[in-house]
Amino acid sequence: MSGNQPPAPATAERQTLDGALLVRAGNGDQRAAQELVRLLLPRLLGYARRVLGDSAEAEDVVQETLLRLWRVAPEWRQGEAQVSTWAYRVAVNLCTDRLRARKPGVALESAPEPEDERASAAAEMTIRARLVALDAALAELPERQRQAVVLRHIEELSNPEIAGIMDISVEAVESLTARGKRALAALLSGQKDALGYEDDRE
Numbered sequence: 001m002s003g004n005q006p007p008a009p010a011t012a013e014r015q016t017l018d019g020a021l022l023v024r025a026g027n028g029d030q031r032a033a034q035e036l037v038r039l040l041l042p043r044l045l046g047y048a049r050r051v052l053g054d055s056a057e058a059e060d061v062v063q064e065t066l067l068r069l070w071r072v073a074p075e076w077r078q079g080e081a082q083v084s085t086w087a088y089r090v091a092v093n094l095c096t097d098r099l100r101a102r103k104p105g106v107a108l109e110s111a112p113e114p115e116d117e118r119a120s121a122a123a124e125m126t127i128r129a130r131l132v133a134l135d136a137a138l139a140e141l142p143e144r145q146r147q148a149v150v151l152r153h154i155e156e157l158s159n160p161e162i163a164g165i166m167d168i169s170v171e172a173v174e175s176l177t178a179r180g181k182r183a184l185a186a187l188l189s190g191q192k193d194a195l196g197y198e199d200d201r202e
Helices: 011-026 030-052 055-075 083-101 121-140 143-154 159-166 170-191
Strands: none
Touching: 011 030, 011 055, 011 083, 030 055, 030 083, 030 121, 030 143, 055 083, 083 143, 083 159, 121 143, 121 170, 143 159, 143 170, 159 170
16 A cells, blocks of 8 residues: 555665765755655655645645754764654654644545556546545544554554654554554445455455
């Protein structure tokens, strides 16, 4: 369920690259800052869109996340923390604040749509229907389950990474994602035919 996002580099390599770029950005290197944005923005934006169900709100969250990152950049010590984990933690907290500020019962108004990849009109409609159904089902999950499921199965982060981001144990992450997946399966079970699924693949 990783959508159109490119695969992330190997974890250790990515951590070293992100940290080096942030240190350079903190020293005034604009090219390093732009490269770090290129690496972080798609995944942060994808997470925020899935959790909030609103593109404009997601963009605000990511903008604030990056602003906070630039504020700490001059004091960043490479190797003491992971840039991506730090950024995700900020984004998770900002999304949580926005979700809790909403009135109960606010539903998703729209879902992020995939880029046009020259699919046929019918195939494109099916893809969009699946995305809308998935986002609507995600919106029904409890807040923490939704965050854990998006981080694990859409953003494809590891359980230890998610534990660090959400400030919970690995066991709690496993419990949240397992319960979230079961709930999603139940919510989507009656829509397989309409969404064009022919078997039980997730």
